Amino acid sequence: MKIGILLTGHTPDELAPHYGNYIEMFKTLLSGQDFEFAGYKVVDGEFPASIEECDGWLITGSKHGVYEDHDWIPPLEDFIREAVTLNIPMVGVCFGHQIIAQALGGKVEKFEGGWAVGRQTYDFAGTEIALNAWHQDQVVEIAPGAVTIATNDFCKHAAILYGDRALTVQAHPEFSADFVDGLINTRGRGVVPEEVLEAAIDELDEATASQTIADQFADFFRQERPR
Template sequence: MKIGILQTGHAPDEVKGELGDYATMFARLLQGHGFDYETFNVVDNEFPTSVDAADGWLITGSKHGVYEDHDWIAPLESFIRDVKASGKPMIGVCFGHQIIAQALGGQVEKFDGGWIAGPQSYRFGGDEVVLNAWHQDQVITPPEGAKVLASNDSCANAALLYGDTILTVQPHPEFTTRMMEGLLQHRAPGVLPETMIQQITDQLGQPQNDHGFAHKMAAFFKGNANE
């Protein structure tokens, strides 16, 4: 099964040499599930010719906001609507979660509580799932018909399900502890309060549910939405 990765941003240069770009991180997360990949740098206006260029689609995170005035935002939203109409499976993570919501009629804003970063616990039904997060924006109003799958006290719409073909999630299952260390070193200073940086640093290394969520993503791509 071929997964088309729509890359909407690039990892910081300081970590890219060691960890790869965002598409590489997802390929590593989903390793062993039998997928092939093709990456389209939509952030650089590199788009697929059609939704049939892959069997399923994955939209990455980004430093950009979905409401910003970039010339690739509108074509990406149009492509998202085409994928939805096609019935092909699609997964969005962080920015991907937000741009899918916006493209389908939802609302995304900066969270008035500020940045959410580091390991976060989310309620997925009756389960507590811990994943790394790194965002200030979030889906404030989900699109009509979207089902909320996960939430916590600071992110009411942390995961959304659209029928049985689109799954989106606000946190980053692909962000390892090493990636978080890189973000804290190279992107956090001057953006996050020093006390917050230290708090997140102290929390790194705690058990995560990234592999379990990778299994869920793989099952979703293969048509097993209920796993």
């Protein structure tokens, strides 16, 4: 099965030499799942020639907001709607979670409650799962027909399921603790409140369930679907 990874943002220049870009992070996250991968830098206007080029699509995180005026966002929303129409599975993470919601009729805002940074715990249908996060924007209204499948007190719609069409999460299973630490020092200082950053630093050594979510992504992609 071939998974196309749609890159919607770039790794900070200071971190890229060590960690690579988000395409590479997702390849690592999903390694061992017997997938092939193709990467497309949609943030730079590089889109697949056809939605049929891959068997499933994954949309990455980004420093950009889905509501911002970028020329690549409207065609990405069109791509999402086409995938839904053709029943080609999609996974979205952070920005990907938000852009899928927006494209399908949900609403995304800069959250008045502020930032979630570092290790967060979420209720996935009664199971507590910890994941690293980095966001201020949130899905505040889900799209018609969508179902919220994970939540916490800070993020109401932390994971969303769109039948067998799309599975999205707000947190970042692809982010290691070291990468979060790097983000704190390259993008966090002076932007995110210091108390939020310090709380994240205090929990950097705590375990997360990234592999659990990676397995869920893989199982979702491999579901049998009518076409």
